[in-house]
Amino acid sequence: MKQFSSANKPVFPVLEMNLYQYSFRKDTQPKVRSRPALLAGLMVFAFFLATACAGFERRTLPPRPVPVPAQQQAEDKEALKDDEPSESSDTPRTTSTSETVQISGSYANRIVPPSPQTVRSPEISSQQTQLDKLRVLLFENQPASSYQIRSVRGEIRIRDEQSRRIIRLQPNGDTARFTARHGSAEVMLQTGGASYTATRWITEAENGAVTRIEHPAAGWRTYMGNFDISSRENRLYTLNTIGLEDYVASVVGGEMNFNNAEALKVQAVISRTYALWNSYLSRNAGNEYDLSDHVMNQVYIGENLQVPRFREAAEATSGYVLSWSGALILAAFHSTCGGQTSPNESVWSGNALPYLRGVSDRGSCSASPHFRWNFTVEKSELHRLFGIEDITGLKNDNGGRAGTILVIRDGKTDEIQANQFRLRFNQTYGTMALRSTFFEMSKENNSYIFKGKGMGHGLGLCQWGALGLAEAGWSYGDILRFYYNGADKIQASELHRGVFRLARF
DSSP: OEEEEOOOOOOOOOOOOOGGGGTBOTTOOBOOOOHHHHHHHHHHHHHHHHHHHHTTGGGSOOOOOOOOOHHHHHHHHHHHHTTSOOTTOOSOOOOOTTOOOBOOGGGTTOBOOOOOOEEOOHHHHTTGGGTTEEEEEEOTTSOOSEEEEEEEESOEEEEETTOOOEEEEOBTSOOEEEEEOTTSSOEEEEETTEEEEESOEEEEEOSSOEEEEEETTTEEEEEOSEEEEEEETTEEEEEEEEEHHHHHHHHHHHHOOOOOHHHHHHHHHHHHHHHHHHHHHHHHTTOSOSEESSTTSOOOOOOOTTOTHHHHHHHHTTTEEEEETTEEOOOOEESBOTTBOOOGGGTSSSOOOTTSOOOBOTTTTTTSTTSSEEEEEEHHHHHHHHTOSEEEEEEEOTTSOEEEEEEEETTEEEEEEHHHHHHHHHHHHOTTSSOOSOEEEEEETTEEEEEEOOBSOOOSEEHHHHHHHHHTTOOHHHHHHHHSTTOEEEEGGGGOSSSEEBOOO
16 A cells, blocks of 8 residues: 655634724724723733744744955954965865864854865866866656757768768758667667768757757757757766756756746846756866756756846856855755754765755745655555565754664664665655655554655755745855855856865865
């Protein structure tokens, strides 16, 4: 027996009182009250209001974060000065993570980090001028042997690898169909009634041209930038080379389909930061591409030309990324935290990152459809899935999320890391089953009942929480400082000084 149900969107009760009902009759004629009676009525109302508000204290907004004082920023830089790698150094430098300095005041919980690990290679340092270009692998999870393209804006030039042929597509004109030839490394191009073959085709978008790809599984999508099309295992292998800001404008729409401008600016900054983090790791590893187009990096489904607010968010924050003492941060984000985010070491393996600490947003994400949920599964099914005899309990982290699942395996007590448990569970029952590790478990007859809050890993930014704070009047800078403790918003160009540094300790 599998049973799934999702709680309705929570609606917090709002105290609504019509003061006029105490001073006017139903026929709207004024009722004369004495001044002492009126004062007594106001005192009763004030007492009632204070009592009611006390019951909703946990739903009040968290205090706004404040920027790191200039003096403290200077101290941070001074503390790290001795750990900077020399220009002649060819190897990354690391330091012990036990070196910490506590800061008093509103940033009492901030830790001055040791020198971040450095990623240094001739390939990276020589390509500083290419930081605004990303290589994205398209349709990795939906490979196709054939698709067609057309221009929806501007001219598109198509050439083979040796540039022996150049074909031009005009807006709303001819289409070009690419097909991987079975048992061969060649790709056939059909357009204008003619056919051509080559091992590699390159499309070039002239002056901001936009390409529409009509894919048999993904449907049609519109993309900026150029394409490199070849064949791998009888499937088309497509790389999209795109400008960083064009990529961010597309990803904002893929990751956060909200109307609020400040929330979209938040997403633009963290998407830009996350893209640069992953692209540099990929380039340092010598990979063919920087990013994939799905959730393993970020959801990139091309640009929605009909919704300009996504590009407006990218343009309003153009170039801004998040850093920690001059190093790029891992800007993790998720859909819904359920009211509390978690520190990174309680979900992922590795050292604690000072900017990924758990915070309570006091229910700012309560409008999310994933704020509360439940899922029921038969014991026998779960036992077979994990090779266990029983689940005996949970160990929670400091934020209340399940950190470890306690089980009986082969008659002995064993443990399963909660996030790994969730991911494997969802491979069988779907992503809407255990939406997060923020859950409680109970047993009823032959079933396990999971009741939880939130969706995603719970690290870094909560997207629905960002929306709630933005609608309450917070700026995108305040929201970023709240979810990424002590991080600074700077221009990406300030990071490019021959050595690229990642704040991963």
